[in-house]
Amino acid sequence: MPFNGIEFLLPIKPHLSVFNTIITVLLNAVPLFSFINVARGKESYTNIPFLMLVVNVGNNIIWGCYWIRQNEFISFLSSLLSFVFSTTYILWYNFFHSKKVIGKYMLYILCQIAGEGAAIYFFLSEILSLKTVGLIIIFVTFLQYIAPAQNAVKAFKEKNNKLIPITSTICGSLCSGGWTLFGLIIGDFNCIIPNGLGLVSSILTALVWLYIKGSKKEKDKGEEGEEFETLNDEEK
Numbered sequence: 001m002p003f004n005g006i007e008f009l010l011p012i013k014p015h016l017s018v019f020n021t022i023i024t025v026l027l028n029a030v031p032l033f034s035f036i037n038v039a040r041g042k043e044s045y046t047n048i049p050f051l052m053l054v055v056n057v058g059n060n061i062i063w064g065c066y067w068i069r070q071n072e073f074i075s076f077l078s079s080l081l082s083f084v085f086s087t088t089y090i091l092w093y094n095f096f097h098s099k100k101v102i103g104k105y106m107l108y109i110l111c112q113i114a115g116e117g118a119a120i121y122f123f124l125s126e127i128l129s130l131k132t133v134g135l136i137i138i139f140v141t142f143l144q145y146i147a148p149a150q151n152a153v154k155a156f157k158e159k160n161n162k163l164i165p166i167t168s169t170i171c172g173s174l175c176s177g178g179w180t181l182f183g184l185i186i187g188d189f190n191c192i193i194p195n196g197l198g199l200v201s202s203i204l205t206a207l208v209w210l211y212i213k214g215s216k217k218e219k220d221k222g223e224e225g226e227e228f229e230t231l232n233d234e235e236k
Helices: 007-029 032-039 050-069 073-097 102-124 130-146 149-158 166-186 189-235
Strands: none
Touching: 007 073, 007 166, 032 073, 050 073, 050 102, 050 130, 073 102, 130 189, 149 189, 166 189
């Protein structure tokens, strides 16, 4: 028996779409602060992973085309606004990468426009079935969500919770959680699977952050206790 969604939650679908749009756009706006630091000379543009920017653009293009083909226009708006951010980041990155040489930068812009235009046409047309597009979405979205989890493994090994951007992690869990619920409401496994995995990844990352934070507090308390005992012994 096919899963057709959760019908009794349909009344909240428009409100959830608006919430998902807001939180998704906010999440896509986070890298803006890094680029501002680069423009101010406080950070090198090479610290920003270019592959991540490309994956974000591709993800937004594929989702946008998917939602249009599914007639989900509020969800499409979320992808469109996110695409504006992600494609601007690549324009900005290439500006620094071109060493501000206008001719070279214009070539980068033309390549970007050609690549993004071809991707939009490819996924918006019926060259690929929705089922195939859905499989691509699952793979690309999974990559986008799972990438930050690598920091959690490193943070756990080094016992350094600063390696985990907790604000972005919380926003990510709200984003993936909202889209998971949206997928459940409309009965769309292409939305449920990758966002569900993203939600699990964000929760595990947050738990690692809490564990390291708690361990540090216990360690600090232990050190304070040892110092107090040492002072008492010296006074005696």
